Amino acid sequence: MRFAISMLSFVALASIIGTVLKQNESYESYIIKFGQFWFDFFEVLGLYNVYQASWFIIILIFLIASTSLCIYRNAPQVMRDIQEFNVKIKEESLRNMKYSSQINMPKNALDNCQQVLIDNGFKVKLTNKDSAVLLSAKKGQFQKMGYFFTHISIIIISIGGLMDGNLVFKAQEHFGVKSIETEDLPLSKIPKTSWLESTNFSYRANMLLKEGEIQSVAFLPRKDGYLVQDLPFTVALKDFEIKHYSSGQPKSFESDLLIKDKETGETVRKIISVNKPLTYKGITLYQSDFQDGGSKLKINLWDLQMKSSSEEMKSEVFKINPITHSGKKLLFEFEDFRLFNILDIEMNGEKVSKNVGPNFTYKVRNESGQAVEYQNFQFPMRVNGAQYFMSGMRVSQQEDFRYLKIPADANNSLQGFMIFKNLLFSSVKTNEAIDRIIKDTSENSTNDPQAFKLSLEKVIQMFISGGYSAVAQSIEQNIPAEKQTEIANTYIKIIFLIANNLVELYKQDNPDDDLYEIDDLQKFIQDALNTLSDRFFYGHDFYLELVDFEHIQASGLQLTKAPGQFWVYLGSLFLVLGIFCMIYIQEIRLWIFKKNNSNKATLAMSTNREHLDFKTIFEDLLEKLNNKV
Amino acid sequence: MMRKLNTDLLFFFFLLLTGAYALYSFHSYMDYYEMVILVGSILGFSWLGKFWQVFKKYFLSVFSISLLGVYLYQGNLANAETNFILKYFLSSQSSIMWMSAFFPLALFTYWFYLFNQQTFYGKLASNFTWIATIMGMVGLMVRWFESYLIGVDVGHIPVSNLYEVFVLFCLITALMYLYYEQKLNTMKMGGFVLIVINAAVAFLLWYTFSKGADEIQPLVPALQSYWMKIHVPANFIGYGAFAMAAMISIAYLIKDKGYMVDLLPAKHILDNMTYQAIAIGFIFFTIATILGAIWAAEAWGGYWSWDPKETWALIVWLNYAAWLHLRLIKGLRGSLLAWWSVIGLVITTFCFLGVNLFLSGLHSYGEL
Numbered sequence: 001m002r003f004a005i006s007m008l009s010f011v012a013l014a015s016i017i018g019t020v021l022k023q024n025e026s027y028e029s030y031i032i033k034f035g036q037f038w039f040d041f042f043e044v045l046g047l048y049n050v051y052q053a054s055w056f057i058i059i060l061i062f063l064i065a066s067t068s069l070c071i072y073r074n075a076p077q078v079m080r081d082i083q084e085f086n087v088k089i090k091e092e093s094l095r096n097m098k099y100s101s102q103i104n105m106p107k108n109a110l111d112n113c114q115q116v117l118i119d120n121g122f123k124v125k126l127t128n129k130d131s132a133v134l135l136s137a138k139k140g141q142f143q144k145m146g147y148f149f150t151h152i153s154i155i156i157i158s159i160g161g162l163m164d165g166n167l168v169f170k171a172q173e174h175f176g177v178k179s180i181e182t183e184d185l186p187l188s189k190i191p192k193t194s195w196l197e198s199t200n201f202s203y204r205a206n207m208l209l210k211e212g213e214i215q216s217v218a219f220l221p222r223k224d225g226y227l228v229q230d231l232p233f234t235v236a237l238k239d240f241e242i243k244h245y246s247s248g249q250p251k252s253f254e255s256d257l258l259i260k261d262k263e264t265g266e267t268v269r270k271i272i273s274v275n276k277p278l279t280y281k282g283i284t285l286y287q288s289d290f291q292d293g294g295s296k297l298k299i300n301l302w303d304l305q306m307k308s309s310s311e312e313m314k315s316e317v318f319k320i321n322p323i324t325h326s327g328k329k330l331l332f333e334f335e336d337f338r339l340f341n342i343l344d345i346e347m348n349g350e351k352v353s354k355n356v357g358p359n360f361t362y363k364v365r366n367e368s369g370q371a372v373e374y375q376n377f378q379f380p381m382r383v384n385g386a387q388y389f390m391s392g393m394r395v396s397q398q399e400d401f402r403y404l405k406i407p408a409d410a411n412n413s414l415q416g417f418m419i420f421k422n423l424l425f426s427s428v429k430t431n432e433a434i435d436r437i438i439k440d441t442s443e444n445s446t447n448d449p450q451a452f453k454l455s456l457e458k459v460i461q462m463f464i465s466g467g468y469s470a471v472a473q474s475i476e477q478n479i480p481a482e483k484q485t486e487i488a489n490t491y492i493k494i495i496f497l498i499a500n501n502l503v504e505l506y507k508q509d510n511p512d513d514d515l516y517e518i519d520d521l522q523k524f525i526q527d528a529l530n531t532l533s534d535r536f537f538y539g540h541d542f543y544l545e546l547v548d549f550e551h552i553q554a555s556g557l558q559l560t561k562a563p564g565q566f567w568v569y570l571g572s573l574f575l576v577l578g579i580f581c582m583i584y585i586q587e588i589r590l591w592i593f594k595k596n597n598s599n600k601a602t603l604a605m606s607t608n609r610e611h612l613d614f615k616t617i618f619e620d621l622l623e624k625l626n627n628k629v
Numbered sequence: 630m631m632r633k634l635n636t637d638l639l640f641f642f643f644l645l646l647t648g649a650y651a652l653y654s655f656h657s658y659m660d661y662y663e664m665v666i667l668v669g670s671i672l673g674f675s676w677l678g679k680f681w682q683v684f685k686k687y688f689l690s691v692f693s694i695s696l697l698g699v700y701l702y703q704g705n706l707a708n709a710e711t712n713f714i715l716k717y718f719l720s721s722q723s724s725i726m727w728m729s730a731f732f733p734l735a736l737f738t739y740w741f742y743l744f745n746q747q748t749f750y751g752k753l754a755s756n757f758t759w760i761a762t763i764m765g766m767v768g769l770m771v772r773w774f775e776s777y778l779i780g781v782d783v784g785h786i787p788v789s790n791l792y793e794v795f796v797l798f799c800l801i802t803a804l805m806y807l808y809y810e811q812k813l814n815t816m817k818m819g820g821f822v823l824i825v826i827n828a829a830v831a832f833l834l835w836y837t838f839s840k841g842a843d844e845i846q847p848l849v850p851a852l853q854s855y856w857m858k859i860h861v862p863a864n865f866i867g868y869g870a871f872a873m874a875a876m877i878s879i880a881y882l883i884k885d886k887g888y889m890v891d892l893l894p895a896k897h898i899l900d901n902m903t904y905q906a907i908a909i910g911f912i913f914f915t916i917a918t919i920l921g922a923i924w925a926a927e928a929w930g931g932y933w934s935w936d937p938k939e940t941w942a943l944i945v946w947l948n949y950a951a952w953l954h955l956r957l958i959k960g961l962r963g964s965l966l967a968w969w970s971v972i973g974l975v976i977t978t979f980c981f982l983g984v985n986l987f988l989s990g991l992h993s994y995g996e997l
């Protein structure tokens with residue numbers, strides 16, 4: 001008993017560790033978190049997978065052993081207690097009991113008493129003593145069965161749990177028969193020692209299936225590597241579908257599976273979803289997650305740093321496209337595509353969840369291996385009353401995305417912004433705009449037009465080469481402090497004026513073009529200037545516009561073989577039964593001792609667990625008996 | 630005797646008829662298991678009504694007021710803003726606000742009664758608690774209906790997130806207390822038990838106003854299961870009972886230290902109340918955990934994944950198992966067990982809230 005309790009306390013303690021230390025993360029993330037020294041230390045203790053660590057399993061085995069021993073030692077006594085009527089008791093001890101009383105007992109009254117007791121659910125036995133009769137009665141002896149049920153349940157549940165643990169593999173690993181594979185190899189190259197046969201007793205394995213793909217193995221993540229689990233059947237993913245609520249949140253994930261038995265060729269087709277798994281040959285297939293399965297992407301590559309038009313690029317998620325840019329090699333690594341994106345958006349002052357359409361994630365890696373991560377949305381989003389194409393960028397996974405906002409034109413396209421960019425980068429066009437400004441202002445100005453023109457050119461050139469921050473820097477260096485704000489305001493006005501004239505000129509030259517028929521054109525131009533200024537913080541020169549896609553998904557399945565499950569459930573049933581018996585059945589024993597020559601008898605009642613109402617029970621019963629005699 | 634039997638039977642037939650009507654009108658929306666749950670509820674509530682006579686009144690009050698709320702909606706969610714009664718009393722938010730108002734009121738009145746000892750105030754406090762419990766339950770029932778007004782596929786029983794289970798916690802704890810109050814004829818414990826309930830109310834209000842948690846969200850796929858209807862309420866009967874046990878233990882300890890000796894019920898009564906509460910809680914918590922395991926086997930691919938919530942449920946369970954062992958097997962009584970049950974509440978609270986706050990896992994439906 002004491003041993004079992006210390007074992008249970010150990011289980012509790014170990015469990016706590018397991019909840020505080022995140023389990024089954026990648027080894028790298030542990031090293032980052034703890035440093036090499038502590039990482040090694042914790043690894044030796046098995047703290048990254050407490051519940052499968054050898055010492056945890058040994059504790060469980062001890063628990064089973066000690067509980068079994070406990071049952072073995074106590075069971076005979078308990079059984080005897082349950083059956084026994086306790087007929088050896090002396091009148092003396094009855095008188096000394098807490099609930100004891102003298103009652104009148106005429107000649108044949110004992111029979112009546114017996115009947116009353118039976119009516120009240122007692123079992124009764126009469127024993128003749130020398131010159132006396134002892135009536136022994138008992139009730140609720142099932143309470144003692146509680147002991148059996150609960151303790152057997154602990155054993156059954158633990159055994160069930162062990163059956164579904166990885167004991168067999170642990171042994172195999174210990175004797176060098178099996179080993180964990182830590183490298184990312186194609187299936188055919190994975191050594192046989194890392195394969196588990198399809199006859200394997202129990203496992204929880206994962207499988208990632210692309211739409212249209214067929215597979216016959218699953219993977220078990222283990223420590224810093226994995227094992228391959230061979231399956232007795234193949235699984236094909238016919239289709240994967242995500243259904244949505246009208247608000248856009250996901251409502252269900254469904255995989256249409258075709259299973260084919262490797263031996264008999266028998267096939268089963270079924271759609272599984274979360275909470276609706278499929279069991280075939282003792283193996284249960286669950287919908288556990290999903291990913292992109294290599295969607296095809298058609299992309300326009302825009303260079304934000306110079307006057308140019310877009311280039312088309314075709315790629316797929318998980319593919320890498322190399323390009324050469326000003327003599328240097330860049331890698332575009334496509335990582336993810338999402339068809340649905342639910343974001344909290346402000347709408348008329350209220351926050352609403354809304355689907356903002358597809359986005360994709362990619363990295364741009366330079367020759368020295370450094371990468372910047374981007375996430376671009378296909379369609380513009382409404383922010384503060386205007387539409388923008390949003391592009392998130394970050395240098396490391398730990399950061400949040402910072403967004404470059406590109407204003408959308410009247411057609412909700414990028415065209416307007418890109419044309420504007422090219423206009424600004426074209427010295428012919430900016431000169432035209434500057435001339436136009438000078439013509440407008442020279443009529444009522446005393447300034448020297450030539451000097452004015454030069455200063456306009458200088459300002460716009462600064463802006464083009466370094467954005468607002470270059471302008472600010474130049475002001476800081478060249479202008480006395482007290483005039484800086486004033487000059488800065490002037491420069492900003494100049495930049496805006498030129499930009500505005502560029503657009504006006506464009507509209508004059510292209511009267512049929514309605515790109516700039518925007519309600520608030522001034523704001524658009526301001527935004528476009530901001531974007532161009534922010535491009536210097538964008539990491540790379542390129543903006544990738546998603547033009548078209550073919551969505552291909554992959555479904556994450558989990559395959560579980562858990563023969564111990566039945567035993568765990570059975571044990572649980574025993575557990576509940578046992579607790580009921582222990583708590584809600586009250587064992588009561590009662591004796592009436594009558595000397596043959598007396599009209600009185602001694603009555604006593606006892607229980608092994610006295611609750612508050614025991615006194616009332618005693619008094620009620622006493623009254624009933626007195627009434628009968 | 631005859632009369633009593635009759636009302637029990639009447640109540641049973643009433644439930645049977647309502648259930649039959651529900652089954653007849655809505656069977657196309659129910660799966661097999663939900664029908665079983667419906668029948669189970671009819672039997673369960675009938676039994677409860679017989680076991681605890683007042684429950685029938687409670688049930689009928691909640692039933693009729695909720696029905697009025699449902700009726701006033703006229704199938705249109707917007708009525709929550711335009712209909713006077715809905716707006717100020719019966720929309721789920723208003724009615725839960727009424728609950729949140731009456732629980733503090735009841736708390737103060739119970740303490741007033743404790744020092745003043747006039748039965749009138751005790752009865753008043755008790756009635757305030759009843760009103761709060763009715764309004765809270767009406768709030769949940771109407772919320773259930775509101776979720777269907779948002780969309781037929783959005784509709785679900787309101788036990789799916791932290792906001793909803795907090796209301797449930799308040800209600801269950803209060804109901805259990807009211808049962809014991811009546812059974813043991815002591816209104817003196819109200820001031821203690823209502824402290825936990827009001828702590829929960831305070832949290833609820835903070836959660837509502839700072840996080841907008843009262844909004845009805847559709848269910849994520851993992852929660853779309855009839856198991857939710859059983860697993861969550863069973864858990865909260867456990868939590869409620871453990872919370873009540875801890876508060877009574879506090880009263881016990883105060884008396885044990887020689888304070889408020891004349892004001893509080895006898896020590897053995899307190900001791901016994903603690904035991905009964907823990908016993909009930911333990912049974913339900915056991916069942917809830919097992920049902921959780923069965924559900925987990927269906928939703929997460931394994932009956933036990935050592936997810937933090939699962940693990941802490943195990944720790945809570947082990948803790949109270951030890952408590953019951955000490956009392957039942959070793960026959961221990963008194964202040965040690967009282968302290969233990971107070972600490973038990975700390976562990977339980979960690980399982981309830983701490984896990985959501987500090988640890989992440991599969992069970993993160995109630996994230997803060």
Ligand code: HEM
Pocket residue numbers: 788789790791794851852857860861864865917918920921922923924925926928929932933938939940942943980981982992993994995996
């Ligand atoms: C062995 C398995 C499980 C155990 C031991 C377990 C334990 C618990 C406990 C102790 C609670 C109490 C409420 C709380 O602390 O927040 C709870 C609540 C809840 N459980 Fe489980 N659970 C299990 C499986 C599941 C599964 C499989 C699901 C659903 C997929 C689930 C869904 C919920 C929900 C929705 C709540 C209430 C909402 C909330 O607290 O946010 N549980 N569970």
